[in-house]
Amino acid sequence: MHPAYSVIFFTTASGVGYGMLILIGILNALGYLSNDVTYGIIIFLLSLGLITCGLLASTFHLGHPERAWRALKEWRSSWLSREGVMALLTYIPACLLAINWIIFGQTNGVNAATGLISSFCSILTVYCTAMIYASLRAIPAWNTPIVPTNFLLLSLTTGCFYLNAVDVFFGQSSLELLVINLIFISSAAFVKIKYWNLIDNGKDHTTIGTATGLGALGKISVLENPHSSKNYLQREMGFKIARKHSRKLRKITIFFLFILPILLIAISIGVQRIAYILLITTAISGSVGIIIERWLFFAEAKHVVANYYNS
Amino acid sequence: MHLLNGKIRYIEGNPDHPVNKGVLCAKGSAGIMQHYSPARLSKPLRRVGERGSGEFEEIEWDEALNIATSWLSEIRANDPKRLAFFTGRDQSQALTSWWAQQFGTPNYAAHGGFCSVNMATGGIYTFGSAFWEFSEPDWDKTKYFIMFGVAEDHDSNPIKIGLSKLKTRGAKYVSVNPVQTGYSAIADEWISITPGTDGLFVMSLIHELLRAGKVDVDYLIRYTNAPYLVIDNPGEADDGLFARTENGEELCWDSRTDKELSHKTPGLKPAMKGAYTLENGKKVRPVFQILAKRYLDQSFSPRNVARKIGVEVNVISRIAKEIATVAFQEEIIINEPWVDWRGEKHTQMIGRPVAMHAMRGISAHSNGFHTCRAIHLLQILIGSIDCPGGLRYKAPYPKGFNSLPKPTGRPNQVNPNTPLPGPHLGFVQGPEDLLVDEEGNPARIDKAFSWDAPMAAHGMMHSVITNAFRGDPYKIDVLFMYMANMSWNSSMNTAETIEMLTTKNQDTGEYVIPKIIYSDAFFSETVPYADLIFPDTTYFERWDCISTLDRPISDAEGVADAIRHPVIEPDRDVRPFQDVLIDLGGRLKLPGLINEDESVKYPDGYRDYIINHERTPGVGSLAGFRGMDGLEKGKGAPNPNQLESYIKNGCFWYDKIPDNAAYFRHANKNYLEYACNMGFIKDTTPVIFNVYSEPQQKFKLAGQGLGEHIPPKTHMDRIKKYFDPLPIWYETLEQEPENKENGFIIHAITQRPAAMYHSWGSQNAWLRQIHGSNRLFIPKLLANQLSVNDGDWVYVSSRKGKIKVRVKIMLGLNNKTVWTWNAIGKRSGSWNLQSNAEEASEGFLLNHLIDDSLPRNKHNYSFSNSDPITGQAAWFDVRVKIEKITNTQEDTLSVSEPNFDKLILPPKMPVRPNIIGYNVNTETE
Amino acid sequence: MTSLPKNTERKLGLVIDLDVCVGCHACSVNCKEWNTSGYHGPLTDTNPYGEEPSGVWFNRVHSYEIEHTNGHAQTIYFPKSCLHCEDAPCVTVCPTGASYKRSEDGIVLVDEDLCIGCKLCSWACPYGAREYDSHEGVMKKCTLCIDKIYNKNLPEESRQPACVSTCPANARHFGDLGDPESELSKKVRERGGFDLMPEQKTQPINKYLPPRTRQMKPELIQKTELEDASPEGGFLGWIDKILED
Numbered sequence A: 001m002h003p004a005y006s007v008i009f010f011t012t013a014s015g016v017g018y019g020m021l022i023l024i025g026i027l028n029a030l031g032y033l034s035n036d037v038t039y040g041i042i043i044f045l046l047s048l049g050l051i052t053c054g055l056l057a058s059t060f061h062l063g064h065p066e067r068a069w070r071a072l073k074e075w076r077s078s079w080l081s082r083e084g085v086m087a088l089l090t091y092i093p094a095c096l097l098a099i100n101w102i103i104f105g106q107t108n109g110v111n112a113a114t115g116l117i118s119s120f121c122s123i124l125t126v127y128c129t130a131m132i133y134a135s136l137r138a139i140p141a142w143n144t145p146i147v148p149t150n151f152l153l154l155s156l157t158t159g160c161f162y163l164n165a166v167d168v169f170f171g172q173s174s175l176e177l178l179v180i181n182l183i184f185i186s187s188a189a190f191v192k193i194k195y196w197n198l199i200d201n202g203k204d205h206t207t208i209g210t211a212t213g214l215g216a217l218g219k220i221s222v223l224e225n226p227h228s229s230k231n232y233l234q235r236e237m238g239f240k241i242a243r244k245h246s247r248k249l250r251k252i253t254i255f256f257l258f259i260l261p262i263l264l265i266a267i268s269i270g271v272q273r274i275a276y277i278l279l280i281t282t283a284i285s286g287s288v289g290i291i292i293e294r295w296l297f298f299a300e301a302k303h304v305v306a307n308y309y310n311s
Numbered sequence B: 001m002h003l004l005n006g007k008i009r010y011i012e013g014n015p016d017h018p019v020n021k022g023v024l025c026a027k028g029s030a031g032i033m034q035h036y037s038p039a040r041l042s043k044p045l046r047r048v049g050e051r052g053s054g055e056f057e058e059i060e061w062d063e064a065l066n067i068a069t070s071w072l073s074e075i076r077a078n079d080p081k082r083l084a085f086f087t088g089r090d091q092s093q094a095l096t097s098w099w100a101q102q103f104g105t106p107n108y109a110a111h112g113g114f115c116s117v118n119m120a121t122g123g124i125y126t127f128g129s130a131f132w133e134f135s136e137p138d139w140d141k142t143k144y145f146i147m148f149g150v151a152e153d154h155d156s157n158p159i160k161i162g163l164s165k166l167k168t169r170g171a172k173y174v175s176v177n178p179v180q181t182g183y184s185a186i187a188d189e190w191i192s193i194t195p196g197t198d199g200l201f202v203m204s205l206i207h208e209l210l211r212a213g214k215v216d217v218d219y220l221i222r223y224t225n226a227p228y229l230v231i232d233n234p235g236e237a238d239d240g241l242f243a244r245t246e247n248g249e250e251l252c253w254d255s256r257t258d259k260e261l262s263h264k265t266p267g268l269k270p271a272m273k274g275a276y277t278l279e280n281g282k283k284v285r286p287v288f289q290i291l292a293k294r295y296l297d298q299s300f301s302p303r304n305v306a307r308k309i310g311v312e313v314n315v316i317s318r319i320a321k322e323i324a325t326v327a328f329q330e331e332i333i334i335n336e337p338w339v340d341w342r343g344e345k346h347t348q349m350i351g352r353p354v355a356m357h358a359m360r361g362i363s364a365h366s367n368g369f370h371t372c373r374a375i376h377l378l379q380i381l382i383g384s385i386d387c388p389g390g391l392r393y394k395a396p397y398p399k400g401f402n403s404l405p406k407p408t409g410r411p412n413q414v415n416p417n418t419p420l421p422g423p424h425l426g427f428v429q430g431p432e433d434l435l436v437d438e439e440g441n442p443a444r445i446d447k448a449f450s451w452d453a454p455m456a457a458h459g460m461m462h463s464v465i466t467n468a469f470r471g472d473p474y475k476i477d478v479l480f481m482y483m484a485n486m487s488w489n490s491s492m493n494t495a496e497t498i499e500m501l502t503t504k505n506q507d508t509g510e511y512v513i514p515k516i517i518y519s520d521a522f523f524s525e526t527v528p529y530a531d532l533i534f535p536d537t538t539y540f541e542r543w544d545c546i547s548t549l550d551r552p553i554s555d556a557e558g559v560a561d562a563i564r565h566p567v568i569e570p571d572r573d574v575r576p577f578q579d580v581l582i583d584l585g586g587r588l589k590l591p592g593l594i595n596e597d598e599s600v601k602y603p604d605g606y607r608d609y610i611i612n613h614e615r616t617p618g619v620g621s622l623a624g625f626r627g628m629d630g631l632e633k634g635k636g637a638p639n640p641n642q643l644e645s646y647i648k649n650g651c652f653w654y655d656k657i658p659d660n661a662a663y664f665r666h667a668n669k670n671y672l673e674y675a676c677n678m679g680f681i682k683d684t685t686p687v688i689f690n691v692y693s694e695p696q697q698k699f700k701l702a703g704q705g706l707g708e709h710i711p712p713k714t715h716m717d718r719i720k721k722y723f724d725p726l727p728i729w730y731e732t733l734e735q736e737p738e739n740k741e742n743g744f745i746i747h748a749i750t751q752r753p754a755a756m757y758h759s760w761g762s763q764n765a766w767l768r769q770i771h772g773s774n775r776l777f778i779p780k781l782l783a784n785q786l787s788v789n790d791g792d793w794v795y796v797s798s799r800k801g802k803i804k805v806r807v808k809i810m811l812g813l814n815n816k817t818v819w820t821w822n823a824i825g826k827r828s829g830s831w832n833l834q835s836n837a838e839e840a841s842e843g844f845l846l847n848h849l850i851d852d853s854l855p856r857n858k859h860n861y862s863f864s865n866s867d868p869i870t871g872q873a874a875w876f877d878v879r880v881k882i883e884k885i886t887n888t889q890e891d892t893l894s895v896s897e898p899n900f901d902k903l904i905l906p907p908k909m910p911v912r913p914n915i916i917g918y919n920v921n922t923e924t925e
Numbered sequence C: 001m002t003s004l005p006k007n008t009e010r011k012l013g014l015v016i017d018l019d020v021c022v023g024c025h026a027c028s029v030n031c032k033e034w035n036t037s038g039y040h041g042p043l044t045d046t047n048p049y050g051e052e053p054s055g056v057w058f059n060r061v062h063s064y065e066i067e068h069t070n071g072h073a074q075t076i077y078f079p080k081s082c083l084h085c086e087d088a089p090c091v092t093v094c095p096t097g098a099s100y101k102r103s104e105d106g107i108v109l110v111d112e113d114l115c116i117g118c119k120l121c122s123w124a125c126p127y128g129a130r131e132y133d134s135h136e137g138v139m140k141k142c143t144l145c146i147d148k149i150y151n152k153n154l155p156e157e158s159r160q161p162a163c164v165s166t167c168p169a170n171a172r173h174f175g176d177l178g179d180p181e182s183e184l185s186k187k188v189r190e191r192g193g194f195d196l197m198p199e200q201k202t203q204p205i206n207k208y209l210p211p212r213t214r215q216m217k218p219e220l221i222q223k224t225e226l227e228d229a230s231p232e233g234g235f236l237g238w239i240d241k242i243l244e245d
Helices: A005-029 A037-060 A065-072 A079-104 A110-134 A146-169 A175-201 A208-212 A232-237 A243-270 A272-299 A304-308 B031-035 B061-078 B093-103 B117-127 B156-169 B182-186 B198-211 B217-223 B287-295 B302-309 B313-329 B368-381 B461-470 B494-502 B577-587 B605-612 B642-648 B669-678 B694-703 B713-722 B737-741 B780-786 B888-893 C026-036 C120-124 C162-166 C183-191 C237-244
Strands: A219-224 B002-004 B007-010 B045-047 B056-058 B083-087 B135-137 B144-148 B172-176 B189-191 B229-231 B251-254 B259-262 B283-286 B332-334 B349-351 B354-358 B391-393 B478-482 B515-520 B532-535 B544-546 B558-564 B614-616 B652-656 B746-751 B776-779 B793-797 B802-810 B817-821 B879-884 C012-017 C060-067 C073-080 C099-101 C108-110 C130-133 C138-141 C172-176 C207-209
Touching: A005 A037, A005 A079, A005 A110, A005 A146, A005 A272, A037 A065, A037 A079, A037 A146, A065 A079, A079 A110, A110 A146, A146 A175, A146 A243, A146 A272, A175 A243, A208 A219, A208 A304, A219 B802, A232 A304, A232 C120, A232 C130, A243 A272, B007 B031, B031 C026, B045 B061, B061 B083, B061 B478, B061 B515, B061 B532, B061 B577, B083 B093, B083 B461, B093 B577, B117 B368, B135 B156, B135 B354, B144 B313, B156 B172, B156 B182, B172 B182, B172 B313, B182 C073, B198 B287, B198 B302, B198 B313, B198 B368, B217 B368, B217 C237, B229 B251, B229 B287, B251 B283, B283 B287, B302 B313, B313 B354, B354 B368, B354 B391, B461 B478, B461 B494, B558 B642, B577 B605, B605 B642, B642 B652, B694 B713, B776 B780, B780 B802, B780 B879, C012 C183, C026 C060, C026 C162, C108 C138, C120 C130, C162 C172, C172 C183, C183 C207
Parallel strands: B083 B478, B144 B172, B144 B354, B172 B189, B478 B515, B515 B532, B746 B817, B776 B802, C012 C207
Antiparallel strands: A219 C060, B002 B007, B045 B056, B045 B532, B135 B391, B229 B283, B251 B259, B332 B349, B544 B558, B558 B652, B746 B879, B776 B817, B793 B802, B793 B879, C012 C172, C060 C073, C099 C108, C130 C138
């Protein structure tokens, strides 16, 4: 699949933002977060800011962004519609919490409940986003429950990177959150590698044989494409990265998204003096990693329509 | 065509139309983009810079016509042959040939010489018609159909319609073609033959049929010259000619009375084999004896031809058996009484339902004429010409070759300010009919109808530029061309052709070919090399007639012709070429185009001419709605409302041939009378099938130095070798030992894609998306030998040139053949495409590999790279070598080679749009 | 409404006969011609005279080669356009309801006024039936020539999709595949018409008819040849017999 930058930006940025919101709501309800106003401004600016920028980016990617509001209509059948609805709904509890936190400095009581609702909505939003891809049978690599799991875990992982970075900035670093981050990283890595194994070794149920219905006659190859220049289908859905390039990029992803953060976080637990610089670096490393991961997510996914065209 | 808001909304097939019956191919469906192409020329142009520079100035029509008139009137008054007028992709030969005749130059032809004259002559000399536009398989009744060398070609939609019907009915369809695309893809059996060897294949089938006695002897006796007696007198001038009575009737040996009798004798029972002696002592043998002896020779057995033709032995024998089985055990009987030309009444029409069709894959070889005759011989031996289920004539054919005019243009027939006494093109019956001077030198610039190409019935357009440049046989002054892309895909060895057009005489500083006038609708690669441009309209802006005097739209069931009428007003200063020609003819005061008072005879141009011109009394361009009342057909006085009647009738006219005239038309009295009344033929003389072609024997004798007219020494061996009264097979002329020695052994051919029309298609925004570039298709075996994969660059070289192209591996391809789509490669800048369009950067032509001349023979004579009998351009004879390019530096260039300098657009060409959103319902386009 | 109708009155669709398609592209160009001024008009072409022209087409003709197990090669032409699936994934993914399936005849359409150009429907379609018109910002697709098949201004026989009317080889057919007794449904049964990508579970309405078996017939491979005509009577002895009759 053609990796469109606006979509990559949207899912990664909003992934970070929703991950932060999920953690904020839960941790706040458990009383782990300070109700400091400045702190509140930063975490909500960051999380809601990233979410909003992401949503705007994906909206401007549309052919008719002025009609984007129409996308809320078909939530009964469309995951994209559901995501739109959930994204908007999530703003309500999130903003309520943010307002109370920032303006009134209140984070407990009702606000704790609001926060939990915000976390719950965020989880659903990320889930809906992931299901847009996972529900597509035409892209077999995505058509697995591993995908929403992967999205959620990465959202939590990267959101946690950013929250930890903000915490250390405010001198409020918590050991528990760092350990939780390590757990997230490990789980996400586990799922990510499982995903790659699946797409590497999985069987293609749709082949040129089933695509033409003539598979029983023999081995089928393309003689000529219907048009001599690339068409929309080939540009949008024909792109598939070469194996040796993808392997390299996977290694880079693992390094920046998992290995380096694990190292840096572990060290920062041990050597608290330099935790500040380490955890900021972690957030940056994680950002680089998640962008490449998401780029690969598209680039490694083959749409079955590619069966009709030259490989 | 449907218009909305003055623009074209939709073009579809006319369901009532006899030819397409409502269907429409890709090219027709893309008519909108053809018409609105930014490649359209918009004003007459006069060259002001060097040829090829693209420097033109726009001029008014009057000035353009005055220039042409001054050039041409000077020629006409002094030396008419200095005008060479040749037309390309058009269908207006009925007008252009007649115009050239009125002008008086011998140098006219249309494009048949480089297209498919082998089919036309092979057919007409044999059975009075030809594959291609003059006959069609009996699609509804045939049970076995073999097609040789046909890719998308004439006549495409009826073939598609017919093949579909035939397959649905369960008839077997065999396609013989080195490439498995298009029609061959849906064949029941595809025979991957080696190019140029189809003749051997057919002769092997004939061998099998003769061996098994599966021959329709009755048919041969009734309708052919197979029983005629041939004189056996080697070394003398009558050897191999027919024995005749005193009044010229051919003799047969009557086995009842055991003596020689005229073939017309009622009750004759002719012998088909044996040897006899005439009363006058001459030894004779029936044609059939000679024929059988030849083809029963073991050299034609399947075992002995298999390897050469690339077809397995058992496939050859099986096909022969299938043909025989269907022809003789699956007869079709139609209970329709008819009368033959002898007056004998028949109660039934019996059909041997095997049909065949062949086209360019046979024609474009230097052995194509004989191969085509071999196919017809096969059809005749099984009695399948014009019988139910066989190959059926299309009116106005059949026409016996000896009823057709002979060519005109000998030096004593060419005089200043005088029309030629007859039409240029025709059918020679012997060396006495050649267009040569007293020394035997060619009278025509293209050397057609000379010893170079005695039966060049369609001229040799592909030789004109070379011969004019060399001044051999003489120099010309004006080259006048219409719709022929000679500076690109219509020439062999394009670069050399361009050089010939641009070379100047060192002494005079003038171009060697002094003046070039060119007419076309679009900015092609040829436009920059002309001196004067007449911009043509598109086909929506003009009158046209598809006439029985040229190549009408008849089918087997009836005679039909058609018109085009203008539906859109030109939005630029262009005129239909036919109108321009008539205008020019008036200014030149050509006799047929002016009245006695010298006023213009057809003031309303082509429209006027179509209605009012009479080629012979009562016979005009269109056969329908004739007479003052519009009720006469075939022959009748001009009808001023004729064109309105055509338009009302869907732009065509159709007359069904009566049922009792439907088959055996070559011998069917009912048909012959019908055809005579319609003006197709002069009298009801039947067409006797020439299994044995006596004109061929006359040439063979000349090559032996016998007879009154003999060829020059330089030509004798060739004439002796290649002329033969019965079909022969020989290695194509390109395959000299040198080619083999230098490794040029792979065959390189092209096919026409279904969605393009010759070079037209690249200026069409829709069609060029389908074929914007081309690859060289190579067989898997060769790819493995060379270690190439899809998309790799290779060098393809021949003895003449070298090109660099990308390959695609194909499985369904003869192992010794490579091919590509025809005419996709374009020159940068041409057709108003962006200069780096894929057609120019990746697209390529094979033309650069093909020499337009053969290497000089031992007498130092350079023949055209053509069939030695008809002059047909031997496009598909070329042999090549393929080499993988391993030097990675070459790869990075990623353009095909050779690459030519970009062409500059003439002034005021339309701006290319970056986006087309064609919708007649909205304002913007 | 992007939920699919439970059932449709008719199931209009196309049947493509791969046995007689010669790959001439008439269908794809005629479709473009009809539709560029029709329901989804225009079918934009970008860079039409340039280096990489790219246009919106509803029907495209692919060419394939099949290598049979016995080594024979077969060339197949494969036109492909929207299959108007019963369980159309392009309909359910659409967030705005622009993509819908009609309950009266099963035709899947795009309402251009509602489309936001998110392209998700083209991702959902396994067959590549939907294309994005970058100039207009909306998705377009085969409409089964809805503006032609019901068009009372046209004579009855013209009320067929453009691709069907124009096909010279009679390789395309149009009708109600929901009616098991329709001529078209019978033809599909007779010829063994099949679905494309059945494992994608889209339940396509369009059916493809397979090429009739050809060179695989065993009798074609056996050695078989004509028998010698009787050798008595010498050269061409058999002809005497014929001439005596």
